[in-house]
Amino acid sequence: MKAYSVSQVNAYIKGLMEDDPMLSLIAVKGELSNVKYHSSGHIYFTVKDSRAALSGVMFSSDALSLSFRLEEGQSVVVTGRIGVFERDGKYQIYARDISLTGAGALYEQFEKLKARLEEMGMFSEEYKLPIPSYVKKLGVVTAPTGAAVRDIIHVAKRRNPYIDILLYPAKVQGEGAAESIAEGIAVLGESDVDVIIIGRGGGSIEDLWAFNEEIVARSIFDCPKPVISGTGHETDFTIADFVADLRAATPSAAAEMAVFDFDIFDGRLTDYRRELISLMEERFRRLRRCAQEREETVRRLSPAAKMREKRLRLIGYEASVTDTMERRLKEAHLRLAVLSERLEGLSPLHSLNRGYAFVQDEKGRVLKDVGKVSKGDSLTISLKNGKVYADVTGKERNH
Numbered sequence: 001m002k003a004y005s006v007s008q009v010n011a012y013i014k015g016l017m018e019d020d021p022m023l024s025l026i027a028v029k030g031e032l033s034n035v036k037y038h039s040s041g042h043i044y045f046t047v048k049d050s051r052a053a054l055s056g057v058m059f060s061s062d063a064l065s066l067s068f069r070l071e072e073g074q075s076v077v078v079t080g081r082i083g084v085f086e087r088d089g090k091y092q093i094y095a096r097d098i099s100l101t102g103a104g105a106l107y108e109q110f111e112k113l114k115a116r117l118e119e120m121g122m123f124s125e126e127y128k129l130p131i132p133s134y135v136k137k138l139g140v141v142t143a144p145t146g147a148a149v150r151d152i153i154h155v156a157k158r159r160n161p162y163i164d165i166l167l168y169p170a171k172v173q174g175e176g177a178a179e180s181i182a183e184g185i186a187v188l189g190e191s192d193v194d195v196i197i198i199g200r201g202g203g204s205i206e207d208l209w210a211f212n213e214e215i216v217a218r219s220i221f222d223c224p225k226p227v228i229s230g231t232g233h234e235t236d237f238t239i240a241d242f243v244a245d246l247r248a249a250t251p252s253a254a255a256e257m258a259v260f261d262f263d264i265f266d267g268r269l270t271d272y273r274r275e276l277i278s279l280m281e282e283r284f285r286r287l288r289r290c291a292q293e294r295e296e297t298v299r300r301l302s303p304a305a306k307m308r309e310k311r312l313r314l315i316g317y318e319a320s321v322t323d324t325m326e327r328r329l330k331e332a333h334l335r336l337a338v339l340s341e342r343l344e345g346l347s348p349l350h351s352l353n354r355g356y357a358f359v360q361d362e363k364g365r366v367l368k369d370v371g372k373v374s375k376g377d378s379l380t381i382s383l384k385n386g387k388v389y390a391d392v393t394g395k396e397r398n399h
Contacts, residue, residue, distance in 0.1 A: 007086065017084055023081060025081060026093070027079045028079075030047035031048055031073060032045055032046070032073065043058040043095075044056070056078055057092060074100060110205070113217075117214070135163065136163065138195060138196075140196070151252040151255070161262065168187055168188055173203070178210040193225060195225060197227075199248070199254055203232065217239045220244055228244060229243075229244035367379070371397070375393065377392045378392075
């Protein structure tokens with residue numbers, strides 16, 4: 001028996017594989033593992049299922065056409081040829097194209113639509129409508145049964161027992177769901193609701209896919225009423241979340257955002273009422289003070305007031321003059337009394353009261369010198385209580 005070298009055997013097997021038309025272009029479905037990006041741009045990986053594994057490589061020239069990054073656990077379809085790497089005697093798939101399957105394919109479709117709509121400006125803040133602060137009528141687009149609609153109604157009624165809720169029963173999963181949701185948004189958009197909630201409970205990307213359809217995104221963007229998207233759980237994101245005017249983590253959170261708390265609102269009204277009454281009372285007090293001040297000004301500036309003022313001033317002057325005159329009269333009386341006392345002290349009559357006499361000649365002249373009197377002159381002698389008429393019979397000069 002002829003013996004062959006390892007190289008010959010590997011080359012022979014390689015030739016067999018290259019000559020097999022089935023292996024020259026084949027699609028292999030499985031899950032990725034051992035993904036490695038080489039610095040050269042080549043990608044090395046393993047595609048496997050529950051029972052076997054197949055090594056693979058994608059050269060840099062083919063890797064440029066990939067629209068996503070290969071990651072562990074992705075479900076993919078690898079299209080290429082099966083060949084042998086002679087050096088190691090190892091066969092592998094040389095990939096020309098790799099596409100995602102199942103959730104992976106949907107995610108890739110999601111990213112493409114998201115990028116296209118974002119480029120069109122449908123996610124821009126400038127186009128988003130504000131959510132009214134006080135919603136009186138709430139529109140809801142969701143399935144008529146299930147946890148989502150119950151949660152929305154429960155939260156909305158708890159926050160505001162008086163709110164009106166208009167439900168559009170839409171199909172939210174499966175064939176025709178996207179069209180049903182879009183129609184519900186359009187119908188409620190033409191109604192008298194203040195805001196619209198769209199959403200459903202959580203699920204896989206396949207379950208939520210209706211909210212990733214372009215028809216739903218365009219219906220939200222064109223809706224004249226503000227739309228809140230509350231789809232899935234907190235970690236779930238859909239295209240509807242990005243287009244909507246407001247994104248909520250869950251349907252319950254959407255109801256919290258849409259409906260104001262009536263108890264808080266009522267409390268604020270009470271506070272505003274008290275504040276308004278207080279401000280009005282203070283305003284009335286200021287107006288009354290102002291009116292009183294103006295009334296006082298008018299009273300002060302009126303002719304009657306001026307006459308009263310001048311009359312009061314005249315009365316004051318009169319009282320002052322009277323007081324001054326009485327004071328001066330008292331002072332005059334006092335001076336008069338003093339002068340009277342002085343005059344009385346200088347009066348001859350005062351001397352007469354003390355026993356002295358007042359002598360006058362026939363001509364009424366007061367005699368002070370004995371030399372002025374001659375024998376036989378008639379004299380008048382004034383005493384305290386009368387006069388004595390006498391004739392001079394003699395005289396004598398003191399030495």
